[in-house]
Every structure is written in structure tokens, then in C-alpha cells.
Amino acid sequence: MKNLYYNRGTIFRLEVTYPAASLREYEERDAETESIETFTELDPNWKPEGWEASADWVERFHTDRFFWPAVKPFYNTRSTANERARLFRKYGATVVVRQSRPIEWEYTEAEVLARRVRELEDQLATALLR
Template structure:
């Protein structure tokens, strides 16, 4: 149970992970109409990247990819776990909390 869950207030929070900094070389940059853009370099992998057999079986490749940050989490602990995984690969990640979510009474 999320310690920040406040049923007496009739609401709860959601959490998500935001990558704030990628390791050097993990992004490539390009210009388009005078603006510079960055994107994830699909060929980059962490130093000493050596996936185990379970990873290869699960994803069908040895290729590295960043863990997804598109999900919302009901507990801060789950979001922190994802942030730690991302940071294990050299990025910096933060957990952000939503505003209090409440539901109207029926």
C-alpha cells in the first residue's frame, strides 16, 4: 500500500518516471530547418553490456533498449524501482507525482 494513499481525503496519486539525462553517446542529434533535435541512438549500449540468456529469450535479441517510461504507477515504490533500473544503465531518472486524483460520488 502506498503510504501517500489518503482514503480519508477520497483520493490517491499516480507516479511516473522521467529520464532527465542520458549517458554520453546514448543520444544522437540532428538539425532540421535550423532547429536541433535529439533522439535515442539505437546502436548505443551500456558499458559492459552482456545480456543473459533470459533476456535474449524474452526479447529475441542481444540488442539493448531503454526501459519504457510510458507507464503510470499506483505506488511510488514501483516507480522508484523503474527509475533505479534506468539509472543502472547510466541515465538519470526522477519520479514525479500527479496531483491528488479524486472521484465524484455517484
């Protein structure tokens, strides 16, 4: 059987740019080549200006230190991506929400036919109930 494609919509991802002050650089020397490489990472001691841990924060996360929210590889809905983007922006990050092109999932001909049969059965059941 040949493979068919079925459009299932789009997904979303975040491009987060952290404030420069929240980053720190460090260097590591390669023992073999003696070269020095510079890396950038989030500063674990940084916190947004004026931010203090609330009692809710401490209770929920068991720490009074600030940390950035996690970024998922992708979000299924625009509203979920926008909610997470709003949280990052609240703490001073710049965020762009990107939408994918339409996604096509690969199905076999048998899977497509089985799906169509289920759709027709649902339509028939609805019509009989009227």
C-alpha cells in the first residue's frame, strides 16, 4: 500500500532572547590543543530587577532563588505558546512566537480508509438520532 499524507495543522515554538545582564561568560581550556573556548550560560545568581520570591514561589519551588521557566521544543496551540511567551517577557526576556508550516503526517492507505469509515459511521449515527 502506498503512503498518503494528511494535514494536521501547525505547531508553535518560542525564540527566547534573555536579557544580557542575566547571562555570564566563562572560558574552558582544551587540554590537548591548549585552545580556549568561551561559553555563555544563564547566570544562576541573576534575578529580574525588583523581583523577590513570594511565599507561593518558595512553597511551589522549594527555593527563594529566581530561575527561568522551561522552554518546550514546541507548543501545540498558539494560546499556550503565547502564555509561555508572556511569562518570559514578564521577567525581561524578548520572545518571538514562531508558527510552523502546515504539518503533514504520513498514513497508510488502510489507515486513511479506516478513518473515513469512522467518520461516515459517526455521520450516520448522528443522522439516525434526528
